[in-house]
Amino acid sequence: xxxxxxxxxxxxxxxxxxxxxxxxxxxxxxxxxxxxxxxxxxxxxxxxxxxxxxxxxxxxxxxxxxxxxxxxxxxxxxxxxxxxxxxxxxxxxxxxxxxxxxxxxxxxxxxxxxxxxxxxxxxxxxxxxxxxxxxxxxxxxxxxxxxxxxxxxxxxxxxxxxxxxxxxxxxxxxxxxxxxxxxxxxxxxxxxxxxxxxxxxxxxxxxxxxxxxxxxxxxxxxxxxxxxxxxxxxxxxxxxxxxxxxxxxxxxxxxxxxxxxxxxxxxxxxxxxxxxxxxxxxxxxxxxxxxxxxxxxxxxxxxx
Amino acid sequence: xxxxxxxxxxxxxxxxxxxxxxxxxxxxxxxxxxxxxxxxxxxxxxxxxxxxxxxxxxxxxxxxxxxxxxxxxxxxxxxxxxxxxxxxxxxxxxxxxxxxxxxxxxxxxxxxxxxxxxxxxxxxxxxxxxxxxxxxxxxxxxxxxxxxxxxxxxxxxxxxxxxxxxxxxxxxxxxxxxxxxxxxxxxxxxxxxxxxxxxxxxxxxxxxxxxxxxxxxxxxxxxxxxxxxxxxxxxxxxxxxxxxxxxxxxxxxxxxxxxxxxxxxxxxxxxxxxxxxxxxxxxxxxxxxxxxxxxxxxxxxxxxxxxxxxxxxxxxxxxxxxxxxxxxxxxxxxxxxxxxxxxxxxxxxxxxxxxxxxxxxxxx
Numbered sequence: 001x002x003x004x005x006x007x008x009x010x011x012x013x014x015x016x017x018x019x020x021x022x023x024x025x026x027x028x029x030x031x032x033x034x035x036x037x038x039x040x041x042x043x044x045x046x047x048x049x050x051x052x053x054x055x056x057x058x059x060x061x062x063x064x065x066x067x068x069x070x071x072x073x074x075x076x077x078x079x080x081x082x083x084x085x086x087x088x089x090x091x092x093x094x095x096x097x098x099x100x101x102x103x104x105x106x107x108x109x110x111x112x113x114x115x116x117x118x119x120x121x122x123x124x125x126x127x128x129x130x131x132x133x134x135x136x137x138x139x140x141x142x143x144x145x146x147x148x149x150x151x152x153x154x155x156x157x158x159x160x161x162x163x164x165x166x167x168x169x170x171x172x173x174x175x176x177x178x179x180x181x182x183x184x185x186x187x188x189x190x191x192x193x194x195x196x197x198x199x200x201x202x203x204x205x206x207x208x209x210x211x212x213x214x215x216x217x218x219x220x221x222x223x224x225x226x227x228x229x230x231x232x233x234x235x236x237x238x239x240x241x242x243x244x245x246x247x248x249x250x251x252x253x254x255x256x257x258x259x260x261x262x263x264x265x266x267x268x269x270x271x272x273x274x275x276x277x278x279x280x281x282x283x284x285x286x287x288x289x290x291x292x293x294x295x296x297x298x299x300x301x302x303x304x
Numbered sequence: 305x306x307x308x309x310x311x312x313x314x315x316x317x318x319x320x321x322x323x324x325x326x327x328x329x330x331x332x333x334x335x336x337x338x339x340x341x342x343x344x345x346x347x348x349x350x351x352x353x354x355x356x357x358x359x360x361x362x363x364x365x366x367x368x369x370x371x372x373x374x375x376x377x378x379x380x381x382x383x384x385x386x387x388x389x390x391x392x393x394x395x396x397x398x399x400x401x402x403x404x405x406x407x408x409x410x411x412x413x414x415x416x417x418x419x420x421x422x423x424x425x426x427x428x429x430x431x432x433x434x435x436x437x438x439x440x441x442x443x444x445x446x447x448x449x450x451x452x453x454x455x456x457x458x459x460x461x462x463x464x465x466x467x468x469x470x471x472x473x474x475x476x477x478x479x480x481x482x483x484x485x486x487x488x489x490x491x492x493x494x495x496x497x498x499x500x501x502x503x504x505x506x507x508x509x510x511x512x513x514x515x516x517x518x519x520x521x522x523x524x525x526x527x528x529x530x531x532x533x534x535x536x537x538x539x540x541x542x543x544x545x546x547x548x549x550x551x552x553x554x555x556x557x558x559x560x561x562x563x564x565x566x567x568x569x570x571x572x573x574x575x576x577x578x579x580x581x582x583x584x585x586x587x588x589x590x591x592x593x594x595x596x597x598x599x600x601x602x603x604x605x606x607x608x609x610x611x612x613x614x615x616x617x618x619x620x621x622x623x624x625x626x627x628x629x630x631x632x633x634x635x636x637x638x639x640x641x642x643x644x645x646x647x648x649x650x651x652x653x654x655x656x657x658x659x660x661x662x663x664x665x666x667x668x
Contacts, residue, residue: 005485008319008478016395017412017447028319088449092484113492131456131492148456 005092011060024071045082142198147186155193162197162220313406315348318397318478341506356572364607369644379413382642383609394442397477418454426462440471448486469499479517490524498526507547529558542587549598559600567664575666606661607648626662
């Protein structure tokens, strides 16, 4: 994944890249650093101009307009602009290489520029599109389509048999064979040790730009809507439907076949047993409505 | 290739060029042709502020003004049938003083704008004619991640684009920046052919670091071609041109164009006469000292596009120093390709529908 790549870039060039303007003296920036530990010849960001220390030397600041003693680039969204700068100028993603110790079954379809880590297993009915990176020890089996530019981190398991059982007349649980398909869109991120289960029938769907943190369980037949962020430790039972641009906080559990509306925020540790309405905040066990989210304030309460 | 922020085309050198100029000056002195061959190209001269007959602040207009999916698209230029120019960014590692685009407004296209451009290039009505793009600015290799995004978008939305040309001087401005991040752009799309248009105006520019950077790109299967500029005091003599074009050939860079320096404000002192250029190109092409494989075409970038000088290209000369040049661009074709294009004031359509244009000559 990413490694720091020092560069020699003028502060004015960074401003030009952001279509903004450098206020203060131009100088060469070599790498990023943080507001807590700003280093010489680096770029940092601050959410508020008032937070910027006054004794900075040769440090470029990305922050909202205000009184800043160091050279700075005004920004309405300093964190986003900082991410853009770091991604464009100061990191290298490394070459995408298919490790010879990975197992790729006959019949698997691989696009261009795929990276596959050591000991990964790619099953025969798996299709992986261009530029996707599969980490070390990742297991992908069953019918799985993965889109372009995805990142599947180390130890993730995609397409393992779903957890479906039915008691028979002798109270013995009988397994419902899981023969469905998993469809993962473009630019999806799936964290380390996370699992995405194969459905019995139909599809488990993870739409474009969904980002799933480490240690997350996505049950069979779930649908996760475009751009939603699912943080660490979340458990989605079978058939859960998450809308678009939702934020599911750490350690949330969502009961099977429950729906979470677009733009909703589910607070930490919540146990969701009823449908969550669009643009609302819910939390607690069982999860209750805390408030509604006003249009344009969708980011409130979401962590960095 | 640079762009304005405060209305001033500032002097800007990359750390690499600064270092090389320092070394050359120390080694050979400030009057030596090797130092001057590089320094004149980048160092601001008070001569730029003189009032001269070159009054235009911007040379030629070819911007495509279209509404696509209810949005106005910016950042595209089109003069020719097959090719769309995309101005990705105006950032450059160094500012060439004679830059054609030095006075363009500063702008880097957003990801959304790039997707819209890619969709427009791949639109049904463009699919037949439009087969290539020239991504320039600015220097697109300064922001390889964004360039990569644009190339991906073209691959996704415009499968008719099979040839991607990139205008850059980065291998000669800051060769260290030709790294894995840049090379990666070219390895992802086996269906696309990449070419790099660059510019080397003096033999001194072939520093070992630069040669290495060019070769690393060539190893990716990219073909280089040179669009050099004839600059007074830099390369307006035959021995320099012979050495320059020999070196280009050795490095596997196609000679392509040698441009006459454009008539733009602040560039008077760079401009030879067109006749001097023709004389030099005749010397270069018929001197017997250099292989015909290494010979460029001598051309002018006029307000209606490039015109190569052949016999009969110059139709008239007026007292103010204007040349009337005959092109073989058909007006009706141009309007087909870019309906927002307007015939410049100094151009006219001849009886056959070809466009002729006045071009201000330089002086000796």
